[in-house]
Amino acid sequence: MMQPSDIPSLPRGVRLHHDRVRGSWVLLAPERAVMLDATAHAILSRVDGQRSFGEITAELAEAYDAPPEAIAGDAAGFLGALRDRRFLELA
């Protein structure tokens, strides 16, 4: 489970890309292209290897005027799935 103090980052070979043909954001990784919805992009665009998971969810809660616990639950599920696929690292 993700802790508020964890600092997520995208490892080398995993990057955000704006897909101009489909008009959406996509996470490019080895052998995979993960299409991102607005929520997923909002989370990943804040993953910079500097901000902690707690900081990211606090920012999102404020930006989307949503309860921090709900945001943290959703974000942890999404980032945890990326981590299992080795598309995300935690420090």
Place this chain on the structure above:
Amino acid sequence: MTVARPPIAMLAELTHRCPLSCPYCSNPVDMALKDSELSTDAWKDVFVQAADIGVLQLHLSGGEPATRRDLEELVAAAREAGLYTNLITSGIGLTERRLEALDRAGLDHIQLSLQGTTPEMADEIGGYRGGYDRKMQVAAWIGKIGFPLTLNAVLHRRNLHQLPRALEMAVEMGARRIEVATVQFHGWALQNRDALMPTREQAEEATRIVTEARTRLKGTLVIDYVPADYHSDYPKRCMGGWGSTGLNVAPDGQVLPCHAAQSIPHLRFDTVGDRPLAEIWQHSDAFNAYRGTDWMPEPCASCERKTVDFGGCRCQAMALAGDPSATDPVCVKSPHHVDLQARAAAHAAAEAPLVYRGQPGRTVVEPVGE
């Protein structure tokens, strides 16, 4: 006619030349000659066109792509076009200096093939003495530079017992991912079924090992698995559906729906340079031949799995049933299924020397005995 959605991936077979001669090579038996290969500029133009029609992932393959001296320049051009660049290589032909140049060019990811986990096995299967040691040196350079790495282990009757060690090696090399691919019988592999067909017991053991390892190595190593499909009951979802997600450009610029499509005699392929890639993707007869589900005969047409596996592999239907629009004989619903299972068992029980992949126009057979 429905409009095809944009493709996600393109396999660029830069050359059919290769220092190895693996007996299961997926290149066509009739290979493109060096003189017919697309030029550097022609490939660069293909990359720009591919990005323009929606391709996100570019797989640079061959043959051995490092055989092309312009590989570094091609990677830089692909990145410039906005593509994610994956190099599929045996490692032979790569030096530390070339890898550093590929790093500067922006190469995103490397997929390194593994013919065996010992020098004896790997060099026998690859038909190249010293290849294993060279590959281990390349793997060390890849790790030193920090490229994300996928190990691609191709398994068959002769080396399936090495699967546990292959998984260990992937972890030791720092690979994030391993492809455990049981040989698919296309191209050169079709001639090697008596030598390479795994037994049903081997295929089941491989599935068991992969299932256990996926749990044990969760978060450390991602395992993609291609099972032995002659021993399966449902066919593979070949290419994610014909003409739906990917395309393949052969060394001479022919645009194919899959790397084995040239084994289907009635198909005619367009060539880059003669026609824009966007038009080829949408309108080429070869892409439309088996796109979607309208082409399907029974039992596929009324099958609830028809959009799960799209009737399986067209090239396999051609090779095994003599009809590229037939249900893949791997499927339990195919009238050829029972016969295929018997043939698979017979291939698995047979003994035969390896027929090595040749260079264009040349075939080499393994010496029998010592």
